[in-house]
Amino acid sequence: MTFKILKRGDLQEIVEFNQPDCVSIFMNTHRIRNERKKDHLVLKKFADNLEHSLKERGLRPPDRAKLLKPLKNILEDTMFFAYLSCGLAIYLGSDWHRVYRLPIAVGNGAWVGSELNPGPILPYFDSANRYFLLSLDQHGCKFYEGSSVDGLFEIDLKGMKEALALLELVDAEKQLQLHSTSAGGVQSHPAYHGHNDGEQHETRIKEYFKAVSNILRAELRQENAPLILAGVDYLHPIYKEVNQYRHLCREHITGNVKDLDEKGLRELALKTIQPVFDQDRDENVSRFHEAKKAGRIADGTRACKQAALEGRIETLLCLRSEIGDGDNATIRQVDTIEERQIAEIALNTLGAGGRLIFVDEQIDGGVEPVAILKGDSRKR
Template identity: 30%
Template sequence: MALLSKNELETLVNSAKGHCVSIYMPTVEAGQEIRQNPIRFKNLMGEAEKGLIANGLDRAEAVRFLEPAWQLDNVNFWRYQNHGLVIFLADNFIRYYRVPQEFAELVVVGSRFHLKPLLPLLTGDGQFYVLGLSQNQVRLLEGTRDRIQEVNLNSLEEVPQSLAEALKYDDPEKQVQYHSSDGGQGVGFPSPIYHGQGVGTTEDKENIKRFFDKLDAGLQEFLRSREVPLVLAGVEYLQPIYQETNSYPHLLAEGINGNPENMVPQDLHDQAWAIVQPHFQQAQKDAANRFHEFAGNSPEVVSSDVSEIVKAAFYQRVDTLFVTVGHQQWGKFNRENNAVELHDSEQPGDEDLLDLAALHTLLNGGTVFAIAPHHLDTPAPLAAIFRY
């Protein structure tokens, strides 16, 4: 399973050849209701087969096309789920993602993948990470407005999961050994006591910094191309050391104080959300204020016209896009003559033009906000601020 990122988004765009099937479904992680996962999957696969037939394949061709997805349907696959599952299928191509976001059931068959339901995860609107720092355990958690879950660090080979692991190959001649003490710091990251050294020495801090250097470097592969806030959780004296080491540009200044080893995920979620929610609200509020200011003083710089925005997004002119999630605007965009057709309902060969505008805005370095209907006091399902 690939990790969802903007680089992965480019892979999805470049792999969209011929018929493309996008399947979104909510999934259950535990309890008796997990038996609904394969049932829901089978129903959605049936819809996908009908969609392929409606787009020109015969039944045998549709069945062959969907075979790679059917191969996922086994006990081991359903044993490890998140809150949502996304599957993308094209000719000789399949990608699936387990994500911390619950989706409404949706199947789209077209000439490219349908990506708009993923916007909150791709844009950072409501997604965040918590990095728990302690001597014995590094924790990374992925959260949204409603949920949080641990990221399996065993799959990130370059990420040291403790100070001992980070330093075990350093200075082999010294064979540094240590045990822990709270060192008067109270509950939290215990101060390491290195044999032959005192507590709280400059060398102690240097060892912690070396640990954090390796941790930061190891996390870069995972965090690369992501633009979501990262919140630190750890005792107070550790956080400024990591802040100095950090190279991820979206690490927030405010963190969660305390030993994360002793915190359950929900506690970390509640404290982190209190930190990141104002961040999300302010960014969207500032963008909305810019939209209204331009609408009053420079109306040529903004638009809520779907046709105009689709063309502007394709030609890299959209700086900021507000798009309604859960709504589709079916139609066609002819890249050769720049003609846009809007349809009241889906017709053969149609694509969701809101999805198209959001996709090209993201790929061209713009900012996308997934919003509730009429958030900008406009009846249109999307609005944009242009670059020029």
């Protein structure tokens, strides 16, 4: 089982969702075999506590059963727990549910109310944390999504297997034509129309990489996370020639990586990308102070909300929340207004081409969140 990318449209759906009774569940999860039982027990405890909480809200037994059915189905699916990542987010509504396996820790907690809580998944969109990795291989590329803080996981991109299968089919047809010609006695060697074996081989790889690049262009059209290439040295220039993703990393991983597991790949990826992330975060904090002197900041939720609606935010800086762990399965029936407002600001910022970055300390004693405005903007 592979993972899918959480899109901006998914976040928007969560922010806008509204029903009388909604459930938001968040868990830190593990890929280690002996931790799977613990993950199952924590989620089971959430289910039991939610049953009690929804009963207290006045939901009838049939309505409770209907709302929690997707959660009960997950608990009965033992294979589900064999393919968890670092974090799990489950959203439940009447006749509606969404389940996201995430490469970031999201803490343990659940909310019941008339709206969903988008807060814990917001750090997923942190521009100075997420990255993509493409493992280059002429016999089948693999695509991964990673976090500098947590894990690296393979992503199932629609069309990748088909692109390779189509190329293999073309190769098979060429071989069939070659053998048929040889058997007929007309031609005993393949004709490459002026290309030698090496050029023909490179052309084949280039066509395959072009198909992969087209898939990435469609899948990542709203993304700004850096893409790292990994593979033997001669494949890098071939892919770079057909690359269409704007945020391709200048640095890359060289060597045969096809036999590396995700842990080994992540170690190599972090050596490449972590200095970039650290520099990016530090530079944005410095740029905030420069922008403040120039009057190009928005400070606090109200100011940031207005600037985001007008498409004036270049970078939104949010304070990273403390993430709890353990087997706590507390159900909270509290307002998530602040989280939803910040999520709306983030959505409008990302939609206007801006960036979202989480920092570990409050910036300049200001009110969270704060934003660096675009060059032609002034604080209003």
